[in-house]
Each structure stands twice: as structure tokens, then as C-alpha cells.
Amino acid sequence: MEESNVELYTSSTLSGVKVSIALEELGIPYEFEHLDISTNRQKKPWFLEINLKGRIPAVTDTLADSTDVVIFDSGSILLYLAEQYDKDHNISFLVGSAEHCEMINWLFFQNAGVGPMQG
Template sequence: MSQPNITLYTMQTPNGIKISIALEELGLPYKVEKIDISKNTQKEEWFLKINPNGRIPALTDTFSDGKDIRLFESGSILEYLAEQYDTDYKISFPKGTREYYEMKSWLYFQNAGLGPMQGQANHFYRYAPERIEYGVNRYINESRRLYGVLDKHLSESKSGYLVGDHVSIADIAHWGWVAAAGWAGIDIEEFPHVKAWEELMAQREGTEKGRHVPTPHTIKELLKNKAAAEKEAAGTRSWVQDSMSADAKKA
């Protein structure tokens, strides 16, 4: 593998900070380009050449053949970083081991389950133009169910991490979402083992550095101020609706 030539295209979101935390844990050099999704930068033609789906995070690097590689989807990027750069298994496990496959299971649990469900809870709880009780309850309750699955699993963990005896990309994938649980109307106090795991992760230098990319990670402070949280949600609600309208017209 050639020397890293990584550029991370990101914004301060639970999915975005997955990648910066992983990069910090690995100690890899990388450049950052902030993508302002409120201005639809992610829909611009240059960015769509990197991620045709028009979402963050995305990442570019120089591949082993000397040519650029363009990556998107946070889970895919995490796997790429682990497979290409984690030769000491700081945030992964050797391919073919029990822990390797268990790590993948929890990574996909987050990418296909907890993340999408909590994302929908965010939408109906914070951003929908009107409160639709069915949508709010459906997605908050399903997110809470998934937190329960996570809590039970962590209650049986000897290391405190999701898999094996150390942190992995499975933990990194979850952390930003769990840290923002309150934004989706989920009370983390209901899940003591998840809360303890979140605090364990927060103590890591990689988490502390990576969570503030490309801008400060302030969700905990925001949740303590109801007026500020509503003001933030109102501002986001406006461009979310505009973006949805624009996408509908294109479709």
C-alpha cells in the first residue's frame, strides 16, 4: 500500500465523525474538506463524482495502483481504513477470526439498523413540519428496541467494548449516534451499559480528537439548553424541507 493521501469530505454529524475518529485512532495523516449540506454542497457535480449518492462522509486516497480511489458509505470507508492501514489491528481484528466476523455483524447492525432508525427518529422528532405521533412513536420505539439489544450485549462484555478485548470499527460506528441519543428523544439513562460504554469511548484520545472534525462536537451541551436546541432544530428543519422539495422535483 502506498503512503496515505487521504482527504475526508465531511460535516459534523454522527456518520461524519465515525471516519475522523477512526483516522485519529490509526494515527493517519489526512486532509479535511468541510461539506456544508445546508447549502447543498453535497449535490454539486464535483462531489457527486466522489459520492454519486450525494451524502457525507466520503473519502479519497491514492490506491496501491497509484491511482485515486473514491469511497462513500461510512461502513465501507471504515472497512477500507481497517483493511488497508490497520496492520497492527488497533481498531479491527485479523481476517477470518471469530472477532472479525462478530465485528462485521455489529458494524452492519449500526449501518442497517440503529443508524437509519435513529435518523428517522431525528426527523420526526425534530425536523418534520408537523408532529406526526405515529412517525415519532414508530421510530423512537424502534430505536429504543435496538438500544436494548445493544445494552444487553454490552452487559455481557468483559472488555467494555462491543467485540473482543479492544476497540474496533464496530464501536466507532456507533459512538456518534449514541452520543446524540437525546436529540432523537431517547433517554440514555434507560440503557446503563450503553451509557458506560459511551463514556468509555469518550475517554479515548482518538474519540476526543476525531469528534471535533470538522467543527466542534457540541451535541451534549446543546441538549442541556432546550431553547438553544429548538432554535438549532428550527434552522435545520427549514433546509431539510427545502432539500426534500428539491430532490422530489429532480425525481
């Protein structure tokens, strides 16, 4: 497993749990920061520097070239984790395969279809 500087900022919402599950399934070591959204902690200035939208989940990481990155929205985070850390395709598929195309369809459906339906 590659080194990881992943920090997950989330709550126990449907979107937040998806990311936690992916991190656990991939065995990626990560730090966890719970954001109690009932107190609007995600709207505090320190978090708005991470995600201007003030929404969870968000992930920070450091790339191999030492560049710090911020990834937000569950679909974007899931895609990032698969591309960055799932070299054995345990939760993803080889880019260009029929399975990868179907995975992208379902990823965007859960993000743009199911997510908004859940509120």
C-alpha cells in the same frame, strides 16, 4: 505508517464523526473538506463526481499501485481503513477470527440498523 493520500469529505454528523475518529485513532494523515449540508454543498456537481449519491461521508485515496479510489458510506469507509491501514489491528481484528466476524456484524448493524433509525 504508510503514506496516505486520504481526503475526507464530511460534516459533523454521526456518520461523518465515525470516520474522523477512525482516521485519528489509526494516525492516518488526511486532508479534510467540510461540507455544510445545511447549504446542500454535498449536492454540488464537484462533489457528485466524488459520490453520485450526494451524501457524506466520502473518502478519496490512492492505492499502492497508484489507482485512485473513492469510498463512500461510513461502514464501507471504516472497513476500507481497517483493511488498508490497520495492519497492527488497533481498531480491527484478524480476518477469519471470531472477533472479526463479530466486528463485521456490528459494523453492518450500525450501518443498516442504527444509521437508518437516526434518520
